[in-house]
Amino acid sequence: MYHHFFRQTLQSFGLVGLLAGFNFTPTYLHASASSDADALLAQMTLDEKIGQMVQVDSAALKDKADVRKYFLGSVLSGGGSDPADNSPATWKKLTDEFQAQALQTRLKIPLLYGVDAVHGHNNIDGAVIFPHHIGLGATHDAKLIERAERVAAEEVAGTGVRWAFAPCIAVARDVRWGRTYESFGSSPELVGELGAAAVRGLQGEVLGKNSVLACAKHFAGDGGTTNGQDEGDTVCDEATFRKMFVTPYEPSIKAGVGSIMVSFNSWNGVKMHGNKHLLTEVLKSEMGFQGFLVSDWAAIDQLGTNYQADIEMSINAGLDMIMIPAGPGEGHNYAEFIADLKDSITLGKISPTRIDDAVRRILTVKYQMGVFENPWTDPALTAKIGSPEHRAVARECVRESLVLLKNEQQMLPLKKDLKHLAVVGSAADDLGIQCGGWTIDWQGKVGNVMSGGTTLLAALKKSVSTNTEIIYSPDGSDLKSADAIIVVVGEPPYAEMKGDRADLNLAAADADLIAKAKATGAPVVTLLYSGRPLVLGKSLETSDAFIAAWLPGTEGEGITDVLFGDFKPAGKLPRPWPHDNSELNCAAFAAPATSPLFASGFGLTYDADMKPKEFKTAALHE
Numbered sequence: 001m002y003h004h005f006f007r008q009t010l011q012s013f014g015l016v017g018l019l020a021g022f023n024f025t026p027t028y029l030h031a032s033a034s035s036d037a038d039a040l041l042a043q044m045t046l047d048e049k050i051g052q053m054v055q056v057d058s059a060a061l062k063d064k065a066d067v068r069k070y071f072l073g074s075v076l077s078g079g080g081s082d083p084a085d086n087s088p089a090t091w092k093k094l095t096d097e098f099q100a101q102a103l104q105t106r107l108k109i110p111l112l113y114g115v116d117a118v119h120g121h122n123n124i125d126g127a128v129i130f131p132h133h134i135g136l137g138a139t140h141d142a143k144l145i146e147r148a149e150r151v152a153a154e155e156v157a158g159t160g161v162r163w164a165f166a167p168c169i170a171v172a173r174d175v176r177w178g179r180t181y182e183s184f185g186s187s188p189e190l191v192g193e194l195g196a197a198a199v200r201g202l203q204g205e206v207l208g209k210n211s212v213l214a215c216a217k218h219f220a221g222d223g224g225t226t227n228g229q230d231e232g233d234t235v236c237d238e239a240t241f242r243k244m245f246v247t248p249y250e251p252s253i254k255a256g257v258g259s260i261m262v263s264f265n266s267w268n269g270v271k272m273h274g275n276k277h278l279l280t281e282v283l284k285s286e287m288g289f290q291g292f293l294v295s296d297w298a299a300i301d302q303l304g305t306n307y308q309a310d311i312e313m314s315i316n317a318g319l320d321m322i323m324i325p326a327g328p329g330e331g332h333n334y335a336e337f338i339a340d341l342k343d344s345i346t347l348g349k350i351s352p353t354r355i356d357d358a359v360r361r362i363l364t365v366k367y368q369m370g371v372f373e374n375p376w377t378d379p380a381l382t383a384k385i386g387s388p389e390h391r392a393v394a395r396e397c398v399r400e401s402l403v404l405l406k407n408e409q410q411m412l413p414l415k416k417d418l419k420h421l422a423v424v425g426s427a428a429d430d431l432g433i434q435c436g437g438w439t440i441d442w443q444g445k446v447g448n449v450m451s452g453g454t455t456l457l458a459a460l461k462k463s464v465s466t467n468t469e470i471i472y473s474p475d476g477s478d479l480k481s482a483d484a485i486i487v488v489v490g491e492p493p494y495a496e497m498k499g500d501r502a503d504l505n506l507a508a509a510d511a512d513l514i515a516k517a518k519a520t521g522a523p524v525v526t527l528l529y530s531g532r533p534l535v536l537g538k539s540l541e542t543s544d545a546f547i548a549a550w551l552p553g554t555e556g557e558g559i560t561d562v563l564f565g566d567f568k569p570a571g572k573l574p575r576p577w578p579h580d581n582s583e584l585n586c587a588a589f590a591a592p593a594t595s596p597l598f599a600s601g602f603g604l605t606y607d608a609d610m611k612p613k614e615f616k617t618a619a620l621h622e
Contacts, residue, residue, distance in 0.1 A: 054073060124159060128155065134184070144400060146198070149202045234265055241267060274317050292321055292361035395555040405598060428472070437494050443498055506539055536597075
């Protein structure tokens, strides 16, 4: 506590500038964080403790002074809760204003600002957008993912945000689930390994002054719900549940993840937000998780019809911080939550010991991160947002994530001096489709969603020789003179709930574009932008080469790096690829006689001399 109160004392005399001459490292950053938290906890009133347990969406805070009034411990910007012009400078101003309110409270406890930075700092204009988790999973490269998340951490911190609700540790078993792209893959081992790498990238080897707090999510079973229903029920025995959905969190806990978000879903009919056995007995006691648990978006509201009882159930189950998106007059809101929680404590429904445990965990993380000494945004990090160095890492992630599914007669790589190269499909010049959901808007959107990115069409124009004519024909109506045709198809942007689909067939309009290109007699390369494997039908056969590009983000040149042979395809499927709609759940491949169209780990490449390998039809069923 010494450094915190030393600074307060200097501030009270207007002498805080004297600190500039002292280059000390606060002792509480690591070993003493817990004791510092205890010392601060002993001075707190019940109102101040409750405030630390509350996280409010910025859009619900009509008056920023409510941060000071209610001693709030955290603010978030959910999907769509962005400043009007959405620039880094405006974000920095917004988060600093909220922080200023927190630092005017009696104990001057800084707040943590959080965002869903799930593939880069995807809320703000001009940031670098990485491939979604499914694409990163195809790289099978933990070191690369750690580097990517370090870049994301710098961009997040550059806007005054010190908490990213990432990585997603879901093991997506059924591709009907609309959040499949947020999962690194269908294997708990792969998800566990890459999730821990993401934690290290965001936080560093230990939580410290340069960390962005990671948030492993959503504990647990979100990827195993019946029929892939979002927020549904995962039905299995405990041994299966632990092996498939709990053990992937162990590597992240060992990596020191400071927060874990609890899932909307149920396990055998019991909502996770009320499951004391899993949250307290398993996660905190058995697995030794030392950070704090945060709820999902208004998730405790789903526990029952009595809000005060919902609060009691969730806090007693082990929740430490509650995410509350609503403001006064908008349903169950933060003012109501605070009043009801205080009443429950007074009535003895929640013990003071449980409250102290929750607040101690939150304060300890804040001390470990050094936010007491460094609560403000570092402008040097703001200047790095969207930098060429950051984009280079994302470009590398794109090219390493591409999975070459077919390369008939060594069609790829393409020559850069083709006379006429046709490009078909509106997705080829659509940054919104290229990035997918959780890009500026919660559900994403089509079109030029942000500045600084490079579509595939723009990347192609940069890559070919000056003698090559690129013919862009979105509807495939102008293909007569093409020497080769690139067809870009895929899913429109979506996110949770709205992304759930029972029919995963490639859209008929996309299949028609591929067929139209093939009818010209020119060789056809098909690129698929999708958040999951789709049922390809005849479109795979119709294409001479086929690449699963996932949702690659803003750096389209990572795709042209591979198309033209500057780099070999390296991606391997992070999950099996189904033949048809009867195989959308990984369990469909359990029978010995059944095999996927492409198995996990499948991915073709080029020969060492950069000439493509000959495609063998038998490889389809490896």
